[in-house]
Amino acid sequence: MEYIFSDKIKNMKPSAIREIFKSLADPTVISLAAGNPSAQSFPVDQLALLSRDIFENMSTQALQYSVTEGYTPLRQAVAARMKEKFGIGRDFDATLITTGGQQCLDLSAKVLCNEGDVIVSEQPSFIGALNSFRSYNTRIVGVDRKEDGLDLEALENVFKTEKNVRMLYLIPTFHNPLGTTLPLENRKAIYALCKQYGVMIYEDNPYGELRFDGEDIPTLKSMDEEGIVIYSSSFSKILSAGMRIGYVIAPEAVMQKMVVAKQVTDVHTNIFFQILCHRYMTECDLDAHIESIRRLYGHKCGLMLDTLDKTMPKAVSYTRPQGGLFVWATLPESVDMNAFVKKAIENKVAVVPGTAFNCDESAPSSSFRLNYSTPTDEQIVKGIEILSATAKAML
C-alpha cells in the first residue's frame, strides 16, 4: 500500500533533540543536551503517601472518566495560586488542565490557526512549540531576541506586513534555549504592540518559578486588561514531568474552544495525577519545595558558569541565566557549529545544536544549548572542560 499523508504532517521529522537522545545510549557520553528536570525535584515520598490515600479513599473518582476542563479543585487551586502570587487571571479568564504544557501549544494552534496563517515567534525558540505550530501548517515568522529583549521594530514590521498573524509566541522568562529573560519595559512594549495590532500573545512560562537570582519581573498575563494573553505553565519542572500535567489560563471565549478541541483530542487529562497534584498543592508545602529546586539549580548553573569562565576560550560567548534550565553558548564565526557539536560527541559530550531552535529550519546557527539541571556536578565540570578543550582545538 502506498500511504498518503496530510500536507501538514508529510514533511515533518522527529525532533532533532529526540534524535540526539538516541545517540545517548552510550553511557560514557556526558549529556548536557537534555531538557529534563533533576530527579531530585520530584517529591517522591509525599507523592507516594498521597497516592496511597487516593487509592484508599477516592479510587472510583481517580480511576473513572472525568470532565474535559480538568479536576475542579485543581483548577481552582491553580487559579488561586497564580492570582495570589503573580497577579495572573481576571474575571474574564478561565483555567483548563492540559496533558502537559505541550498540549496547551497544540490546542492553541488548533483553535486559532488555519493552514498558512502566521505565528510570530522569538528567534530562536523552543523546538516543541515550533514543531507543534508546523504540524498545523502554519507559517512561523521569527523576530530576533536580542540582549535587551525582543526586537520591537522588527516585530511591528511583521505585524504591518504579514497577513493573518494569529499569535505571538513568547517564552519571556528563562527562555528555552537562551536562558535569558525579557525586561519589563520590553514586555510592556510588546503587549502594547499586540493590543494595537489585535494579535493574541501566547506566554509560555514553564520555568518562571525557577528563579535563583535577581528579582521577579511581572508576566505579560499580569498586564492583560484586554484579554489578549493565553498563559501556559505546567507541573513538569516542579513536581513531575512524566505525569504530564499542565494548565492554561486564557479568556473564557478562547478557553471554550480549547475545551472543545481537547475533548476530541484526549477527553481529559489523567485524573489520578490531577487529584494528586491538587492534594500536593493543598496538603504539602509547594513553595518550600520550589525553593529547594531553586537552590539546586542555582548551584548547578553557578558551577556551569564558573567552569565556563575558567576554561572556555574568550571567543566563545554564553548567557548568564537567573533561573530556568539552560545556558546558550555562541561560537565565533571561524568555528563551524555543526562540526563542533559532532566533535563534542566524539569527545563524549552531547549538546543541542542551535539550528534545532531556528524558526527557519534551513537557516544556519553558530550557537548550541547547554543544560545544567540533569547532569551531576561532576558531569557539569567534566563536560564543560571537554567542550572548552574542543573549542580551543578548533579556534
Add this chain to the structure above:
Amino acid sequence: MEYIFSDKIKNMKPSAIREIFKSLADPTVISLAAGNPSAQSFPVDQLALLSRDIFENMSTQALQYSVTEGYTPLRQAVAARMKEKFGIGRDFDATLITTGGQQCLDLSAKVLCNEGDVIVSEQPSFIGALNSFRSYNTRIVGVDRKEDGLDLEALENVFKTEKNVRMLYLIPTFHNPLGTTLPLENRKAIYALCKQYGVMIYEDNPYGELRFDGEDIPTLKSMDEEGIVIYSSSFSKILSAGMRIGYVIAPEAVMQKMVVAKQVTDVHTNIFFQILCHRYMTECDLDAHIESIRRLYGHKCGLMLDTLDKTMPKAVSYTRPQGGLFVWATLPESVDMNAFVKKAIENKVAVVPGTAFNCDESAPSSSFRLNYSTPTDEQIVKGIEILSATAKAML
C-alpha cells in the same frame, strides 16, 4: 478583543452527550446515558499495591520525561498479547501507546487527512470519533450499518464516487451506539473493498474483549496482510478509564508519522500509569479480571433486555448485544424521538438521543442509546420501566 478562530474549530460545539451529563447534576435522575465502565471493573487493590512498589523502586523513571512511542515493556506486552490472543500484528506493524483511545482517533485524522478529505463512517457511530474528524475539517460520509452488517453496495458506491477518501472508520465489535457486531463475511468483504480501492481502515475496538455471549469473530486487523488497517483499543474498559491509556497497532510507515504528531501533541502519555499497566499485565491475571467484567456486564445486559422484553411496547425495537456497554432502541415513526427523550428526563431517566451519533448532524433519528454498565441493577429495572411507561403514553 474580537477573537478569530480557525475554520476547523469555530463551528464546533461541546458534544451532546457531555451536555446531557450536565443535566445529570440532579441526583434523582437515573442515568442510562453514560458510556462509563462500571467502577467494579477497576482492580483497585492490585493497582494500589503495584503503585506503592513503583514509588518505592522505580520512582525516577515513573516521574521523569519518557519517550513518545510509549514505555517499551508495555508496548511489547500489548503487542505480544494481541498477537497471541487475537492474531493481530505482523512484521510490518508497530505499537504506539496513546493518551486513551481518543488520541488514536485524533492522531490518525491529523496524519492522514487534509481539510476537505473524506472519512467514511458507519451510520450511526461514536460521537467522539465523528467530532475528532470534524475538528480537522474533514468531510464525514455515512454508510448505513444494517442488521446483517455494513451496506457493501453503498460503501463501494462511496469509494467510486467520492474523491480523496482517506479512511473507513469502523467499530466492528459491540458497536457504540448500536451494541451489535459485524459478521465475519461482512468484515471480509469490507476488507476486500478497501484493499481494492486503496482506503485505510481504522478499526476501533475498545469493547472487543467484553464478550459475554456467543463466539469471538476475527478482527479486520487479523486479516491485514496488506498493511491497510490501523487497529486501536485501550485499557479504559478493563483497568481504568481515568488513567487515559490506549494503544494503536499500525503499519510502521503510518506509525512513524503518528509518533511525530504525538510528540508535538503531548510529548508522551503519563509514564507512571504506563508502568502500572505493564506491571498489572505481567504480574496480575488480566484475563481473569476481564472474565469478571464480562460476567458483570452479561448480567446487567441480561437484566436490561429482560426488563425491556417484559415492559416495553412491541412497537419499540432494540438490539440484543453479545458484549460491550450499549443497547440501541428505536421508536416507531409515530413517536418523535426528541420529545420522547425530553419526556424521559422529566420522568427522571436520561438516555442519549440518536441524533448525537449521526454522521450528518442535521439528519433526524428515531433511536436512542441505553447504557447498562454504569447503573445499578435497581436503576436498570426502574429506568427501563419508566422508559416503557413513557413510550406507552406517547404511542
